[in-house]
Amino acid sequence: MDRLTLTSIIASAAFLIFLIVSLTWHNDELRPRIWQLNEVLEQDPELAEYPYDFKVLLFLNGVVTLTSPQASDVPLRPFLNRIDPSLADKSADAPEVVEAERRFRAIEMQAIRVMLSQSDVESVVWSLDRAWYHKNRVPLAK
Known part of the structure; x- marks a missing residue:
């Protein structure tokens, strides 16, 4: 040639x-639909102001898998301490900590509502965002 x-x-x-x-x-x-769903999350004003970015990892048969810094076997407190260092020296029942936990739960519910507002999304499941912990140098509890 x-x-x-x-x-x-x-x-x-x-x-x-x-x-x-x-x-x-x-x-x-x-x-790809995942890109479109991530843009929907980014455009929500309530989610945009929160210091954690929920991301779509997978979309299959109407089920969206979203990242989250919290899982059933991982406590929420290390995440909250990282995004708001003033919480680190407070007890678990301090009003500031309780409010931070409540706000996180409300933001998680907002992410679910945003995803379920899409006509082809039937349910949402969570996946622990280990990358966030690694990137922010927060050890995961074992």
């Missing part, structure tokens, strides 16, 4: 890839 033919094949392939990516990027119908 001569150099001109090889160059033509490479240029054609690059153009085809560019065309596919640009059509996909600008057409909502062709963009």
